[in-house]
Amino acid sequence: MTRIETVRLRAVLDSRGNKTVEADVLTESGGFGRAAAPSGASTGEYEAIELPVNEAIAAAREHAVPRLDGRVYAGDQREVDDTLRAADGTEDFSEIGANSAVAISMAAAKAGADVLGAPLYQHLGGAFRGENFPIPLGNVVGGGEHAQEATAIQEFLSAPVGAPSVKDAVFANAQVHGEIGSLLEERGTPAAKGDEGAWAPPVSDAEAFEIVEEAVETVSDDVGFDIKFGLDLAAAEVFEDGEYVFGDEVRSTEEQIEYVAGLVDEYDLAYVEDPLDEDAYEAFAELTERVGDQTLICGDDLFVTNTERLQEGIDVDAANSILIKPNQIGTLSDAFDAIELATRNGYETVVSHRSGETEDATIAHLAVATDAPFIKTGTVQGERTAKLNELIRIADEAL
Ligand SMILES: O=C(O)[C@@H](CO)OP(=O)(O)O
Numbered sequence: 001m002t003r004i005e006t007v008r009l010r011a012v013l014d015s016r017g018n019k020t021v022e023a024d025v026l027t028e029s030g031g032f033g034r035a036a037a038p039s040g041a042s043t044g045e046y047e048a049i050e051l052p053v054n055e056a057i058a059a060a061r062e063h064a065v066p067r068l069d070g071r072v073y074a075g076d077q078r079e080v081d082d083t084l085r086a087a088d089g090t091e092d093f094s095e096i097g098a099n100s101a102v103a104i105s106m107a108a109a110k111a112g113a114d115v116l117g118a119p120l121y122q123h124l125g126g127a128f129r130g131e132n133f134p135i136p137l138g139n140v141v142g143g144g145e146h147a148q149e150a151t152a153i154q155e156f157l158s159a160p161v162g163a164p165s166v167k168d169a170v171f172a173n174a175q176v177h178g179e180i181g182s183l184l185e186e187r188g189t190p191a192a193k194g195d196e197g198a199w200a201p202p203v204s205d206a207e208a209f210e211i212v213e214e215a216v217e218t219v220s221d222d223v224g225f226d227i228k229f230g231l232d233l234a235a236a237e238v239f240e241d242g243e244y245v246f247g248d249e250v251r252s253t254e255e256q257i258e259y260v261a262g263l264v265d266e267y268d269l270a271y272v273e274d275p276l277d278e279d280a281y282e283a284f285a286e287l288t289e290r291v292g293d294q295t296l297i298c299g300d301d302l303f304v305t306n307t308e309r310l311q312e313g314i315d316v317d318a319a320n321s322i323l324i325k326p327n328q329i330g331t332l333s334d335a336f337d338a339i340e341l342a343t344r345n346g347y348e349t350v351v352s353h354r355s356g357e358t359e360d361a362t363i364a365h366l367a368v369a370t371d372a373p374f375i376k377t378g379t380v381q382g383e384r385t386a387k388l389n390e391l392i393r394i395a396d397e398a399l
């Protein structure tokens with residue numbers, strides 16, 4: 001019923017104005033799915049390979065499409081993804097590109113859902129999925145690789161941990177974003193926005209902590225539930241010759257651990273992503289040992305949604321949560337495997353967007369399907385609200 005008739009690939013624009021791969025999957029019974037690959041700026045060294053778009057499309061047309069058309073069932077996600085892996089023949093999708101692979105993988109899932117007449121989260125999660133909704137972590141101030149002349153820390157994330165519903169949480173994050181805009185204006189600090197729609201003010205990290213803390217407190221008082229905040233330090237991007245170089249602050253590994261543990265205490269942080277380098281399993285473990293019972297220590301560049309790297313982390317208690325980005329590993333099946341391994345080992349999962357995005361809302365469905373406790377997908381700006389609004393629709397059963 002869900003046999004694939006055709007896979008079509010094209011280049012479209014992403015939110016940074018770069019080209020990305022879009023895939024259409026049509027089934028013989030008339031089912032249709034469309035999805036586009038996102039793209040990172042602060043990419044981990046161990047991510048699957050994103051090829052230049054035209055190359056990725058040409059290679060996927062040559063190697064993958066003939067193996068899918070007329071032969072594979074879109075409703076059988078494992079078969080689709082195994083076929084993509086076999087067509088590619090490498091560990092890291094360097095032949096057809098993880099950008100082509102993930103676009104096809106997600107488009108096939110949507111086509112499968114379309115034929116079955118089920119929403120995507122239902123198709124992916126099945127009848128026995130949980131009924132929880134993820135708490136959205138919303139980037140409200142940022143810099144690093146996502147904006148110039150802004151904070152050294154890549155992301156300050158609003159975390160509405162006490163929100164009674166996903167809708168309240170989404171609106172609260174937008175309100176925190178708005179409140180920060182007002183605070184910056186009061187201070188006379190001109191602020192552009194970064195790639196993900198977060199404010200990108202020319203302030204020190206210390207000043208950003210003050211502003212974000214004030215904003216989450218103000219909005220928390222107004223909405224009447226607890227809003228904390230968290231960070232993505234994207235530390236691998238600033239790790240040079242054994243030192244962490246955050247703007248003018250240069251720290252050794254021990255000093256970085258001390259600094260981050262201090263921040264967790266001082267600001268009661270709900271979430272800390274990539275506080276240390278992408279190879280620093282032991283340093284991660286040291287930090288997790290110190291503050292892992294107070295906050296989430298999340299591996300993004302550390303784990304790159306890869307079960308082998310996650311298992312290494314589990315073995316040494318490197319963290320207590322993992323960021324899940326399907327394009328880091330190339331297929332939805334691989335992302336599911338990482339989620340399953342994480343969950344079995346008591347790691348929290350955070351399904352995430354990339355800094356370069358499209359209107360594609362697959363990650364909202366993936367988070368609900370897998371009962372992920374968190375989703376990271378910005379606060380404002382169309383390509384971010386595409387996911388947030390989809391979450392609201394899923395909660396409202398209005399798809
Ligand atoms: O580091 C991250 O977590 C992401 C998303 O916020 O950024 P990028 O997509 O640039 O890797």
Ligand SMILES: [Mg+2]
Nearest residue numbers: 232273274300
């Ligand atoms: Mg990150």
